[in-house]
Every structure is written in C-alpha cells, then in structure tokens.
Amino acid sequence: MKNSTREKAKKAIGVILFIIYVIAMCYILFFMDWRSRNTGGALRYNAVPFHEIKRFIGMLDRYPYIALMNLLGNIVIFVPFGALLTFFRRKERAIVLQITLLSFFLSCSIELIQLFTRVGSCDVDDVILNTVGGFIGSLIYYIHYHWRNNR
Template identity: 40%
Template sequence: MSRQTKRCIKFGSFVLLILYIAVLIYVCFLSEDYGRDVVTSYYRYNFIPFKEIRRFYIYRDVVGIRAFLANLFGNVLAFMPFGFFMPILRSRLRKWYCMLGMTFLLSLMIEIIQLLTRVGSFDVDDLILNTSGGILGYLLFYIINKVRRKWNGA
C-alpha cells in the first residue's frame, strides 16, 4: 500500500471518527428520541450488572421489541465505529486490550457525564454493552487488516 493511500485512509477515518463522535454526543446528551431533552431533578443509576438487560428482556412485550433491541444492540452498535477507527488512526491501539481500555474509558466518561448532568442515566449495563461494541469494532478492524495484509502479500 502506497504512502498516499495510507494518508487517504487515515484522513477518511479521521473525518468519519469526528462525524461519529458528533452523532454519539447528540444521541447521548441531546436526542429527544431517547429522552435526552429532559433534565431530571434526581439521579438515575444502575450499579448491578445485567439488571437493565434482564429487565428489558423480561418486559420486552411491555416496552416493545423495538425498545428491547435498541437497548441491547443499539449500545453495542453505537461503539463499534470507535473500536474500528481508532486502531487505524493510532497504531498503539492495535492491541485488543488497548481498545478494551479505551472503549471502557469513553463509555465511563459518557455515563459519568450523564449522571452528573442528569441527562440519561448511569448504567453499568451500558458500560458492558458499549465496551463489547468497541471490541467487536476492533475485531472487525483486525479481520479486515489481516485479509488486507494477506491480499497484498500474495
């Protein structure tokens, strides 16, 4: 792969990462669709792992399948781009445990800001799902990178 191609890929990844972060900020803090337009006078939080996931599963008929799937898969899918683009931009992040830590820290930062601003809620299940999404995004990067290297080497 030429130096010019690498630069183009990095620049495109950077632009997409910035757009992704803008959408993530909107969804996490501003979106009316997710009730982010209301600041509550009390703190909402969950420190018990899998409590909200289990609750959404048990009451999926009440909350609706869309809300159930959005809660479960939305959090995973929302963090896949982060796990995919960061190793492209920073070669130091090409180890799975680095992306695990970075994704966890990003998710924790978002959850803490939601707790302190009382927009949304602090949920340990979101930390689990978001971090899983970041790792799945990294896994996608890893597979594509392996295939690309094999293709270029052949």
C-alpha cells in the same frame, strides 16, 4: 496513486469519519429529543451489573423495539469507535485489548456525565454493552486488516 499518498488519503478520510462519528455520538447521547431529561428529580442510576440487560431481554416479547434499541443500540454505537481507532493504530501489539479498554473508559466517562447532568441515566449495563461494541468494532477491523494483508 503511490502507497504513501494512498495511506495519507486513507488517514484523512479516517479522521473525517471519526470527527463525524464523535459529533453524531454526542448528539445521540446528550441532545436527541428522545433522551429523557431528569432536571429536578433524584439521580437515576443502575450499579448492578446485568440488571437492566436481563430486564430488557425479558421485554423482548412485549416491547421488542424498546428492548432491541437499548441492547443493540448500546453495542452498535461503539462499533465505529472500536473500528476507527483500530484503523489508526492497527500495527500496535494487543490493539484489540487497548481499544476495548479505551471503550470501557470512554463509556464510564459518558455515564458519569449523564449522571451529573441528569441526561438519561447512569447505567453499568450501558458500560458493559458499549465496551462489547468497542471490542466488536476493533476485532472486526483487526481481522479484516490482517486477512487482507496476508492474502
């Protein structure tokens, strides 16, 4: 396969994977049965950085599944976002920083949607963990891409 044809095929696969990822992320964040619905009560939010992170770290010995699902789940759900966007824009300068900022803004948007729709809770710690996930995904792809092309 020619290089240009191979690149087009890679991009098409990347687009398909990104669409699948966005659909899966929306389902997980807004529609899964385990997500708590707060349809008549007070708004639930945490505006204190690291408050919930510390709480979940403290829960690791008694409720490891719940703690790990919250801490690692919020990171892992954004790793594909960072990796896939870096794949599409890998030749730009400061791409890891750009993707990290995009992860931050997307996470802020998701948390605001959760606040106003009362699906789940609005949590600044989720923004922190999601941003870390986007950064990790972007960095992993960036390192892989440059390592592979400099061999």
